[in-house]
Ligand SMILES: Nc1nc2c(c(=O)[nH]1)N[C@H]1C(S)=C(S)[C@@H](COP(=O)(O)OP(=O)(O)OC[C@H]3O[C@@H](n4cnc5c(=O)[nH]c(N)nc54)[C@H](O)[C@@H]3O)O[C@H]1N2
Ligand SMILES: Nc1nc2c(c(=O)[nH]1)N[C@H]1C(S)=C(S)[C@@H](COP(=O)(O)OP(=O)(O)OC[C@H]3O[C@@H](n4cnc5c(=O)[nH]c(N)nc54)[C@H](O)[C@@H]3O)O[C@H]1N2
Ligand code: SF4
């Protein structure tokens with residue numbers, strides 16, 4: 215076969231960078247970023263650049279496997295795909311017919327190519343218990359806040375002739391995370407050009423260094439800060455009067471609500487000095503156009519949904535809504551695959567283990583989401599009924615879901631567990647069948663980015679086949695066919711062509727493009743439209759931007775944004791303050807890793823060897839800890855160990871743990887999953903966000919001490935990956 219060059223979109227994170235892959239003899243031999251890629255313009259991160267090492271890694275899963283011996287003992291045998299389908303179809307059919315389809319849960323991770331078909335799989339299978347490690351704590355709250363408030367999601371307009379004159383960065387570090395296809399390149403360009411940033415973050419990072427204003431907020435108090443900023447903008451009449459008068463409902467009600475958040479009170483709650491809050495609010499109101507970059511940090515506490523709503527209002531009220539260079543409406547270029555919600559009978563839908571939150575139980579939206587804590591509870595206790603089967607696609611849930619010990623105990627009780635991934639993981643070790651998943655250069659697909667903000671449509675290309683790896687989509691389709699369930703399409707290409715047809719109906723200038731054509735084009739960037747709301751109004755019940763949302767009210771929620779003290783803090787739980795005097799937050803992304811993956815890739819690991827806990831030096835020394843020491847971090851749920859890094863710029867009362875850490879080099883079946891895993895410390899149970907059920911991954915209480923005898927460095931890293 216001659217040498218070929220193929221353009222393909224990377225999905226090593228949520229995705230969006232275009233690459234040129236060189237294919238020789240059925241293998242990818244070289245990758246380079248595409249200089250014309252609309253979202254990367256010739257740039258790429260280490261995760262994308264090391265894709266060859268990932269594809270041909272000696273530990274990559276290359277064929278299906280069946281468990282031998284007791285669950286979780288680490289013993290496996292190779293089987294064929296045909297055998298795998300037979301076993302899965304038979305066992306799933308048995309559980310479905312004997313106990314009802316709701317006894318089978320399905321779970322997935324964040325922002326993958328297969329998401330919409332994952333929901334379709336659940337609905338065709340007939341289970342209402344589909345869950346995700348992200349839906350309730352990542353983007354779901356922001357997107358839904360956007361839909362209820364404006365009928366549409368919005369993002370930063372980095373792409374037109376007019377660039378943002380300032381960016382409000384809230385609970386996000388896009389210079390690393392480049393989340394949701396916004397990618398890290400354009401914010402870096404903006405910083406380089408000296409664009410002023412207003413950053414709300416408890417920790418210092420690449421962006422706070424250059425910020426015009428850094429609000430060092432107490433974790434979990436973002437809602438109060440947002441309401442405080444709105445209060446200043448409204449009381450000082452810094453808002454866009456024309457927009458408020460003609461395009462909003464509920465301004466007076468909001469004005470009354472935010473009066474409860476004067477600067478001195480907000481300062482007391484958030485630990486941000488009152489004068490900084492005033493300065494930030496005035497800066498936000500004076501820069502035009504201003505855009506908002508917001509992240510998952512604001513979503514991962516029980517204040518999630520209404521905090522998102524309050525923050526979403528800031529760029530709108532200050533005159534930046536859908537203006538060039540501002541906070542612009544999604545282009546809604548192409549739809550996602552129809553999840554076929556109508557396949558779920560109303561009786562089964564009612565059985566969804568949603569936890570009764572209006573956004574997930576069918577009250578406020580047709581989309582049903584099972585709540586991870588309730589599913590794991592039902593798996594363990596059989597209350598209200600037993601979850602017996604689980605399909606897991608792109609979800610190493612022992613690492614990414616809250617209260618990992620609870621998750622572990624629950625998974626151990628399953629009757630049948632199917633797990634699909636690129637590598638063995640601690641979660642995979644608890645499965646019955648493990649399936650090999652295709653990496654991005656091995657899949658045909660299309661997707662719009664930024665996620666829900668739609669600036670470009672990009673093509674993923676199957677450049678090569680590696681082992682017997684398959685895309686999750688192909689697995690869903692083939693399994694349904696084997697089980698005699700109508701998946702609604704016979705091939706991936708049929709689904710993609712259906713989506714492109716719909717794109718042509720939405721955008722007549724793009725009519726007639728099918729997947730064959732997309733392979734040629736690689737990407738499409740349609741003409742952007744601004745001020746879309748002026749033509750067709752907002753897609754809300756009132757046709758306006760709903761500061762006061764009657765739809766939320768009708769679903770049992772508060773029609774106005776509010777904030778309340780997080781459930782675990784020195785203020786709400788003074789009884790715990792002596793034992794757990796510090797505030798813990800988790801997350802903060804690493805360039806090298808995407809959530810829990812990548813730890814076995816040498817070129818990635820060599821620059822990020824161990825999990826780091828960020829501590830103020832005074833706090834560390836008070837606890838006998840020096841920089842580089844291994845530290846015990848303990849919360850009411852358990853304790854883990856990470857290595858200390860000193861951050862003198864942070865508040866001495868706060869610490870931050872990295873998430874997603876396990877040690878592939880430690881070997882099966884445990885891979886050291888419970889040694890440094892931040893989710894041993896977190897809480898998935900009540901109280902959750904009252905509207906969307908978001909749980910407590912951040913803003914928790916903890917203590918720290920020196921881990922005198924930690925042998926992780928000797929036991930693990932040194933043993934297999936070797937010292938570089
Ligand atoms: N390289 C890489 N990229 C990624 C990922 C990855 O794992 N690796 N993960 C992807 C995913 S799933 C997501 S959701 C995004 C996440 O990316 P972001 O949304 O940017 O989230 P994080 O980087 O986890 O955290 C952002 C910031 O929140 C701060 N923070 C912590 N607690 C609080 C708080 O209570 N309030 C405020 N205001 N800030 C707080 C942290 O200090 C951190 O700087 O990134 C995506 N991109
Ligand atoms: N404490 C704490 N917990 C958190 C967060 C936090 O900040 N702090 N962040 C939360 C957020 S924002 C999110 S979105 C979730 C993310 O959580 P998840 O997305 O569930 O992340 P992982 O658990 O790492 O699972 C991803 C697994 O899927 C595999 N994988 C990747 N792509 C594919 C694919 O296409 N197919 C298949 N079959 N497998 C694939 C990877 O190799 C990896 O093993 O974690 C959440 N958990
Ligand atoms: S930023 Fe994301 S899309 Fe771009 S190269 Fe890295 S992993 Fe791939």
Ligand SMILES: [Mo]
Pocket residue numbers: 324348352353510
């Ligand atoms: Mo996420």
